[in-house]
Amino acid sequence: MKQIDFLHAVGSVDERYVEEMMQAKEHGAVTRHIRFDPAAVFGVLGGAAVCAAMVFGILAVKNGGTIKPQTATSSAEQLAENVYGTPYRSGNSDFMLSVTENSIEADSLVLNVKNKSGQIDSFRAEWYLTDGDDSRQITGKKQIDIAVPAEKTKSCTLMFDTQIEKGEYLLHLDTADRKLVIWVPYLTDESHVFDVDFRIDEDAVTDSSLTLKATNHMPALTDYEMQWEIKNAAGEVVTATRSISFNLIKDNEITLLLDWSDTEYRLSAGTYELYGEIRKGMSRLTFSRKFSYGDAGTVAASEPVMTTSTADTEVVIHFPNDPYDPDSTTTTTTAVTAPAEYNDGKVRIIAEFREQMGKAPAELTDAEGENIRNLIDALHLVPSTKSYGDAYVGELTGGCYLIYANGKRYELWNETMLRLDGQYYIMCKDGGTKGGKALVDEVIAMVTKYQP
Amino acid sequence: MRTTNDQLDIEIISLLQKRDEQALSRLREAYGALCQSIARDILGSREDAEECVSDAMMKLWNTIPPNQPDSLRAYLVTVVRSIAISRYRAEHADRRGGGQTAAVLDELADILPAEDTVEQAYDQRALKETIERFLGTLSPDARTVFMQRYFLMAPVKTIAREQGMSIGKVKMLLLRTRNKLQIHLQKEGYL
Numbered sequence A: 001m002k003q004i005d006f007l008h009a010v011g012s013v014d015e016r017y018v019e020e021m022m023q024a025k026e027h028g029a030v031t032r033h034i035r036f037d038p039a040a041v042f043g044v045l046g047g048a049a050v051c052a053a054m055v056f057g058i059l060a061v062k063n064g065g066t067i068k069p070q071t072a073t074s075s076a077e078q079l080a081e082n083v084y085g086t087p088y089r090s091g092n093s094d095f096m097l098s099v100t101e102n103s104i105e106a107d108s109l110v111l112n113v114k115n116k117s118g119q120i121d122s123f124r125a126e127w128y129l130t131d132g133d134d135s136r137q138i139t140g141k142k143q144i145d146i147a148v149p150a151e152k153t154k155s156c157t158l159m160f161d162t163q164i165e166k167g168e169y170l171l172h173l174d175t176a177d178r179k180l181v182i183w184v185p186y187l188t189d190e191s192h193v194f195d196v197d198f199r200i201d202e203d204a205v206t207d208s209s210l211t212l213k214a215t216n217h218m219p220a221l222t223d224y225e226m227q228w229e230i231k232n233a234a235g236e237v238v239t240a241t242r243s244i245s246f247n248l249i250k251d252n253e254i255t256l257l258l259d260w261s262d263t264e265y266r267l268s269a270g271t272y273e274l275y276g277e278i279r280k281g282m283s284r285l286t287f288s289r290k291f292s293y294g295d296a297g298t299v300a301a302s303e304p305v306m307t308t309s310t311a312d313t314e315v316v317i318h319f320p321n322d323p324y325d326p327d328s329t330t331t332t333t334t335a336v337t338a339p340a341e342y343n344d345g346k347v348r349i350i351a352e353f354r355e356q357m358g359k360a361p362a363e364l365t366d367a368e369g370e371n372i373r374n375l376i377d378a379l380h381l382v383p384s385t386k387s388y389g390d391a392y393v394g395e396l397t398g399g400c401y402l403i404y405a406n407g408k409r410y411e412l413w414n415e416t417m418l419r420l421d422g423q424y425y426i427m428c429k430d431g432g433t434k435g436g437k438a439l440v441d442e443v444i445a446m447v448t449k450y451q452p
Numbered sequence B: 001m002r003t004t005n006d007q008l009d010i011e012i013i014s015l016l017q018k019r020d021e022q023a024l025s026r027l028r029e030a031y032g033a034l035c036q037s038i039a040r041d042i043l044g045s046r047e048d049a050e051e052c053v054s055d056a057m058m059k060l061w062n063t064i065p066p067n068q069p070d071s072l073r074a075y076l077v078t079v080v081r082s083i084a085i086s087r088y089r090a091e092h093a094d095r096r097g098g099g100q101t102a103a104v105l106d107e108l109a110d111i112l113p114a115e116d117t118v119e120q121a122y123d124q125r126a127l128k129e130t131i132e133r134f135l136g137t138l139s140p141d142a143r144t145v146f147m148q149r150y151f152l153m154a155p156v157k158t159i160a161r162e163q164g165m166s167i168g169k170v171k172m173l174l175l176r177t178r179n180k181l182q183i184h185l186q187k188e189g190y191l
Helices: A003-010 A015-031 A038-045 A076-081 A351-356 A366-378 A436-446 B003-017 B022-043 B046-063 B072-091 B099-108 B124-137 B140-150 B156-163 B167-187
Strands: A057-061 A095-104 A108-115 A122-131 A142-147 A153-159 A167-174 A179-186 A194-201 A209-216 A221-232 A242-248 A253-259 A270-280 A283-293 A315-320 A329-334 A391-395 A401-405 A408-413 A417-419 A425-427
Touching: A003 B072, A003 B099, A003 B124, A003 B140, A015 B072, A015 B140, A015 B156, A095 A179, A108 B167, A142 A153, A153 B167, A194 A283, A209 A270, A242 A253, B003 B022, B003 B072, B022 B046, B022 B072, B022 B099, B046 B072, B099 B140, B099 B167, B124 B140, B124 B167, B140 B156, B140 B167, B156 B167
Parallel strands: none
Antiparallel strands: A057 A095, A095 A108, A108 A153, A122 A142, A122 A167, A167 A179, A194 A209, A209 A253, A221 A242, A221 A270, A270 A283, A315 A329, A391 A401, A401 A408, A417 A425
């Protein structure tokens, strides 16, 4: 059977499989936009900084025997502590081997092999698993011949001769002249993969920054990004969500400076709570920590003041009924609040939402979502009741997207920009096909920046 | 979730049966962008995709009636895909260009040959049933991802986004599903 025959055959499968897929596309797009409530999640987790995280063991095999994590160089030495033996090297070859997220199951794992130099295209290795302490051999030894063309990556499934249980393992790959070990944690469920203590150094809290210390009790995990925000005692968000990238080193304490000095917001004396969320792949760690600033006991805590949204401004939005007919215009009035700095008589529609820049739809609070929904209403982008038809985002070629809304057609150009009438530009995330509520959520995600 | 779409589908099918040309504009309004996206993923060209969608609309016009699909959307998507693959096959016999199709064929190269070593005439109906039996063995998640990749030929990145999975997880799921498919096809005598 030829590949193309297979594709044709897949195209003729029963309609129910096609419909199931289409519904799953819609359903998946909607359900993953469920709003994220850090407090609720935190409550469920009971305050423990515990969550499943992406687990991976990865190792670059380079000429000269250096070992590098694929995604971060700053923790190369620390990561190397989790790797035993010496890297594989054969002649002038230059292979990168990795065991990636979700690649480990009870009966097998998938080893990715990239031939980086192409100077040789194959090698033979004997492989087996030991436990995480390297004290006990778990699987029998098997031989594998790996052939990968230059510049290509090949995935090899290594089948175990026994079922392994959840835990940490080491994959040994022995060649004629080298021994290589890759850490392969089989911990893809909601287990204590990610065990990190966070604490705030209250002595280091200023009105525009705080110091967060994190100690990782698990093997090194690299290239993490944490989103964080601070709420006051009333539970109001006082800093916009910001993010910081870092690497987690096993048993090492790292110091993260969470800083908002580039904004006008300054902490007043009082108690606050830091909310943090770390995502990697499908995994998420959330935590919160309370802290105080100033002499909260004796100084009357003043309400934090937002530096934006200081004036309510009625915003008028003009855009053509038909983008291809610039003479056809509709005037829409909405009560979107714009900061005074933008109250210059010009059309400004997104200013209020600058505070939400960088947030994924799932991370928006209900209030933020409602604000943006008002905006979407103003833009006539809200679908009526149909999941397709009234509103639809279709990805076209060359970074152009179309939005069909209430019978109108709008174009999103330059991959991330929406142009309504030549005046309004709205940054958007990657497009894709969405319908109904998913469209609204997608547009919410798009509304992250306004450029007149 | 399908209620409003069902109503829309019924309305369009009714228009088609009355030979009312409004059916085509309603079809395009409702599903044009979806079809365009699918065709473009397969063909990699906006212009080709537009022609493909137009052809698909005409095919629906010519086939409904007598056909009366349970799901107009599934029917239309199947038609678009079929036309797009045929067009791809005609225009890209050497596998150059072609959006996601070349990537999908590359993925399948591990389990299926590009060309038969001897001339073999497969009973397409039997093969379809084999694949349906295989789909029936998969978990819903795996089946959805498999269908999105090999039916719609959606990019892995798109699948990951729509299914709320990481790209790595989608790739891994596809790899494992292909391995299972290979075993299934071997058992059924296709390989």
